[in-house]
Amino acid sequence: MPTKRTNGKNPLANKPRSGWDMLQGREARIDAYAREYIRFLSEVKTEREAVSFIRDRASRDKNILAIDNRGKALALCRTGSRPLEGGIRIVVAHLDSPRLDLKANPLYEDTELAMLKTHYYGGIKKYQWLARPLAIHGVVVKGDGTMVDIVIGEDEAEPCFTIEDLLPHLAGKAQYGKKIEDAFVAEKLNLICGSRPDLKAKDEKVKGQILTLLNRKYGIVEQDFTSADIEVVPAGRAREVGFDRSLVGAYGQDDRVCSWAAFSALFAARKVPYTTIVLLVDKEEIGSDGNTGAKSIFLEEVLWTLAARLKQDIRPARVLYRSRAISGDANGALDPDYPEVHEKNNAARMGYGVCVTKFTGSRGKAGSSEAHAEYMGWIRNILNRKEIPWQTGELGKVDEGGGGTVAKFLAEYGMDIVDAGPPLLSMHAPFELSSKVDVYATYLAYRAFMEES
Numbered sequence: 001m002p003t004k005r006t007n008g009k010n011p012l013a014n015k016p017r018s019g020w021d022m023l024q025g026r027e028a029r030i031d032a033y034a035r036e037y038i039r040f041l042s043e044v045k046t047e048r049e050a051v052s053f054i055r056d057r058a059s060r061d062k063n064i065l066a067i068d069n070r071g072k073a074l075a076l077c078r079t080g081s082r083p084l085e086g087g088i089r090i091v092v093a094h095l096d097s098p099r100l101d102l103k104a105n106p107l108y109e110d111t112e113l114a115m116l117k118t119h120y121y122g123g124i125k126k127y128q129w130l131a132r133p134l135a136i137h138g139v140v141v142k143g144d145g146t147m148v149d150i151v152i153g154e155d156e157a158e159p160c161f162t163i164e165d166l167l168p169h170l171a172g173k174a175q176y177g178k179k180i181e182d183a184f185v186a187e188k189l190n191l192i193c194g195s196r197p198d199l200k201a202k203d204e205k206v207k208g209q210i211l212t213l214l215n216r217k218y219g220i221v222e223q224d225f226t227s228a229d230i231e232v233v234p235a236g237r238a239r240e241v242g243f244d245r246s247l248v249g250a251y252g253q254d255d256r257v258c259s260w261a262a263f264s265a266l267f268a269a270r271k272v273p274y275t276t277i278v279l280l281v282d283k284e285e286i287g288s289d290g291n292t293g294a295k296s297i298f299l300e301e302v303l304w305t306l307a308a309r310l311k312q313d314i315r316p317a318r319v320l321y322r323s324r325a326i327s328g329d330a331n332g333a334l335d336p337d338y339p340e341v342h343e344k345n346n347a348a349r350m351g352y353g354v355c356v357t358k359f360t361g362s363r364g365k366a367g368s369s370e371a372h373a374e375y376m377g378w379i380r381n382i383l384n385r386k387e388i389p390w391q392t393g394e395l396g397k398v399d400e401g402g403g404g405t406v407a408k409f410l411a412e413y414g415m416d417i418v419d420a421g422p423p424l425l426s427m428h429a430p431f432e433l434s435s436k437v438d439v440y441a442t443y444l445a446y447r448a449f450m451e452e453s
């Protein structure tokens, strides 16, 4: 029997629809959501700042319990009507982003310039960090145990910092003649932080002057750098991009885009039948190790705390085994300039909604927890029923590279989990691009997952 066609379209074929098309008439809401998101990205550049921003917002909603893990990871819980033993719903995302961290002994003087040594964090392309304005965000614990917050370089009235690059005239042998990984060397990622000498000093005149300034402004001495978390990040605010303002350009969208979407969905959800946790973790970009990463037992601690509060007697392992989760993380979008790294039938496209990724990993799915067909079916049904723009996508061609998310660490508890987040262009760059409609679709998807009974 021939297939009935409408408008020449075959109803049996899977034809992805643009999010802009599916959400027609809701442009004002998409823009309003993006404005809030842009404000969040502009004010928050580190995991610590994200935790304090979100914790502060959460404190205004009496339905949300926020559990903080060392100021770098956060769990937001909303109680559902069903008992915990029946399983819970979790959206996990990460708050850390690739950056440069200061070393423990960062400050030195060379060629009468004061410099700060860095050690990069996560997957960066080193050359993207040269010759651009950078800001410093972090905390220093002083000798007496008190902590000082440092944020400098964001406000235009403040000074910023930069890493210099070699002029093209002299870059022939040192850079152009080499492979990229040899041309840009981690130990050359040194931040210029001063050049004015202390004319009365005998040696290290510039470094000495910087120490004086630091002591005057923050009350710190050089050894205080050994007990500090100081991150070097791109300076400046997040921006709308394009004549049509359809895109968001900013540092740190991987993965604050999913953190923001998950948090705002938990806030906005009408009701949550199952107790729902938004778990915002640290250290994803370096493998999820450490006591604030997804491999830590923080989630179990959150469950104990919740159960005590709700006066329910639970075994956390059983609750987690019966749970359902979304791992919210950014995906790489089909790149118009490098289509050859993608397989176009299975690459996420900008503007086509939240990207649901069945498996990640590399070299034959290695390192992926892969969602089962049944769970993909359940998720797909929710998204279709609620008419939320969604697509599937793999990170690049088979054997082209790859990457992982925190999904596999939560899957170890036995829960069902799948990756879902928006695609980005320039992922891991100092200025990543997202589509406003994909960011909004991600929020809608998380919210539908939380509200599903």
Ligand SMILES: [Zn+2]
Pocket (backbone or CB within 6 Å): 094, 254, 255, 284, 329, 330
């Ligand atoms: Zn990520």
